[in-house]
Amino acid sequence: MQTLNLPSYNFKITHKEEGDFIFDVIRKKNILLTPEEWVRQHIIHYLHKNLGYPKGLLKVESGVMYNARMKRSDIIIYDRKGSPSILVECKAPSVKINQSTVEQAAMYNRTLNASVIILTNGVVHYTFKLDDKGVLINLDEIPKYKA
Numbered sequence: 001m002q003t004l005n006l007p008s009y010n011f012k013i014t015h016k017e018e019g020d021f022i023f024d025v026i027r028k029k030n031i032l033l034t035p036e037e038w039v040r041q042h043i044i045h046y047l048h049k050n051l052g053y054p055k056g057l058l059k060v061e062s063g064v065m066y067n068a069r070m071k072r073s074d075i076i077i078y079d080r081k082g083s084p085s086i087l088v089e090c091k092a093p094s095v096k097i098n099q100s101t102v103e104q105a106a107m108y109n110r111t112l113n114a115s116v117i118i119l120t121n122g123v124v125h126y127t128f129k130l131d132d133k134g135v136l137i138n139l140d141e142i143p144k145y146k147a
Contacts, residue, residue, distance in 0.1 A: 001035065002093045004122035006042040007050060026060045035092035039122035040074055043088060052145035053077055057085075073108050080147070084112040091121040102126070106136065118142055 012023035014030055021030035022041055025048075031037055040060070047053040059076045075088035089105040091097060097119050105117050109130070117136065119126045127143075128136040 001033070001038045002122070004039065004042050004093065005125070006046050006122060009042065009045040009049070011041060024060065026055060026058050035094065036090055039093065039120060040090045042122055043090060043118075043120055044075065047075075047077070047088075047142070047145075051142060054145070073112070076112065076114070084114040086116040086118060087112055087114040088118040088120070091119075093122045095121050097121055097124055097126060102128075102136070116143065 013033065014021045014023070018032070020033040022033045022037060023029070024031045024041065024044070026044060031041075044058065044060070047058065048055055057078045057080075059078065061074060073087060074090040075086075076084050077086035077088070079085040087105060087109050089101070089108070091101065095101075101119055105119055109117055115130050116139075117128045117130070119128075125142070127139040127141065129139050131137050
């Protein structure tokens, strides 16, 4: 897999006939290792190990209703009250993050109403904070967890 612009971690990777699988510490099961999953697992570990987000507040690939259609968000981080705080959208390293990617995440967030949106392809990361008027403000870095 491609080297990412995130710290490396000791992942548990299993080789099977169907392909390689990576153990997801949030879902507690092996997941088919795709380029997007490689990014997702790196950002999960980064959020938990480097920024202090408790694993219990992270939910992976959960359904989000938008325009009566079920969409999947990559990672949602909840606050201690159970409200969505951060939406993380992961793309494969080969996928460029552009205006369309930002609009997709903002669309998912209309239902969630998280105050922070993170977009990453593992190489490039963008973090936005939603202001009181619903405008996305670019942040220099992903905020650390505050209890």
